[in-house]
Amino acid sequence: MSRAQAEGWIEAFLEMMSVERAAAQNTLKAYGKDLADAQAFLDGQGASLADAAPEAVEAYFADIAARGLSASTAARRRASVRQFYRFVLGEGWRQDDPSRRVDAPRKGRALPKVLSREEVDALLAAAARRDGAQGLRLACMVELIYASGLRVSELTALPLAALARDPAYLIVKGKGGKERLAPLNIAARAAVKAYLEVRKAFLPKGDAANPWLFPSRGAGGRLTPRRFAQLLDEAARAAGVDPARVSPHVLRHAFATHLLEGGADLRVVQTLLGHADIATTQIYTHLAEDHLSEVVATKHPLGRKR
DSSP states (O other): OHHHHHHHHHHHHHHHHHHTSOOOHHHHHHHHHHHHHHHHHHHHTTOOTTTOOHHHHHHHHHHHHHTTOOHHHHHHHHHHHHHHHHHHHHHTSOSSOTTTTSOOOOOOOOOOOOOOHHHHHHHHHHHHTSSHHHHHHHHHHHHHHHHHOOOHHHHHTOBGGGTTTOOSEEEEEOGGGOEEEEEOOHHHHHHHHHHHTTGGGGSOTTOTTOOBSSBOSSTTSBOOHHHHHHHHHHHHHHHTOOGGGOOHHHHHHHHHHHHHHTTOOHHHHHHHHTOSSHHHHHHHHHHTHHHHHHHHHHHSTTTSOO
8 A cells, every 4th residue: 555655646746846846857757767766675675655764765875875876866866755755744644754864975066078169160070071961960950059058858849930930049948948048150040051951851751741840750750869969979989079078968068168268157158058046057167267267367457467
């Protein structure tokens, strides 16, 4: 009975996150996966998330640490369990929070990987060298992320209508359904225009009305983030850039870092990235600090040699 009860509580928790907090689908999937992992461990302890004692939750957290998971994954799983129990406590389904007495280990925040401007140029050139329509599509996608700082999920979900009239900016729906403006530079607009001339080569058979900017013959009717990552990996190899340093998200990092290196205001970069908290954006200042120090030393009146 307690296992079934736990499943009901998980379902209610996920519904609350979706309706009240407008959590994105990827976030909800992550919560569901984390709580399923916790329940699987508790099964072996003869317990469930509904009736687990603090000792059982402690044992689960210790098990996470012993598995060799990345620090971010382990922290996310602990946070998922903690949020779940805060919700359960608030609903009055339990009179205690068995996760409260377990202190989460502190972890440093890793600096994101970033590419130099020369490496981004090499990636773009390698993408464009691919044969015909394939090259034009990949170059378009790389240009869009680097020009606008899009998340890969935002890129692959772009509708054709968003770019059909050569706009100077996009209206992007990001995390939590929040909308923001994403600018398009001349290079990105030119890449989109060139790609649109060959887009029909990627349309599924009999689907001329496909609404996606990047259609695909796959089950979902549009190119997936995973497939784009694979294409980017191939372009990195062709460009002579270590594929381990390249991903769609790394291009987003490059967008933010290169903006700051160029003197952009941190608040502007926060808005362009769609970050709710400026603390998330501030990590890019560490990546650009050498360049920023040079700017202060050479441009500030007191920093100049007299």
